[in-house]
Amino acid sequence: MRRALDEAANAARHGEVPVGAVITDQHGLVLAAAGNAVEARRDPTAHAEILALHEAATRLGEKYLQGCTITVTLEPCPLCAAAISLFRIKHLVFGAYDPKSGGVVHGPRVFDHVTCHHKPAVTGGVEESESAALLKGFFRSRRDRGGSAFTLD
């Protein structure tokens, strides 16, 4: 989670919503790490998880990431939850809960349906306060500068 938080903080320095993701293999080796890059890539789907999943699969030369863990600073949205399932990730660890846009324990709860053909183990709330503080600080700073009024809670 430390590495994911670093990716999130780095994303914030580049004007991105601070979310970071890290993928490790079954031995704990880091395969990929990414921060949110929606603004840099002008792509609304360039979430940290999506970038890290593709980077890890490319690095391994594999279609699936079976046995791997993804650690994310924020509860994944429905897009990222669905991608985590499609890549057959074994374990999802996330930091802050996201009642506004989350898709794992909020909203559509992507893994909790028979239409979900691969459900990872899920551990939420890991270093939750630090993840949430990064996000709150980012949105507070944007509001102070007259930017988006979107907030985490």
Added chain:
Amino acid sequence: MRRALDEAANAARHGEVPVGAVITDQHGLVLAAAGNAVEARRDPTAHAEILALHEAATRLGEKYLQGCTITVTLEPCPLCAAAISLFRIKHLVFGAYDPKSGGVVHGPRVFDHVTCHHKPAVTGGVEESESAALLKGFFRSRRDRGGSAFTLD
């Protein structure tokens, strides 16, 4: 939908699950068309909709696809439904319903939660029988060759 069905049929000829997607702008101009390319790209997220959304955004040079329509031969899965929302597509038209893996009117029903911040208009069942026939033919052929036993219904 004709063009989307052609993309689906072409995908099947390349050993892909036959799903096709087309994106048109507010004047009906085709911006992008793609077939499922999961096997060709060895990427479990290379669904027809995802490829078409990125192609259309690149062509327009825009981050969002406001005012655009996506026409897909099959009910989008949760990944694609979430991407359609994130790209702010105005109208989703789809062919066959997908009770096994769909994410719009089945399973997580991605658009039907307060966590979904952009909900497109949805029209399902357009040329449903032709879309479904393509899929059924594909899976029947795969079973006959001893391939996956996955079927649409």
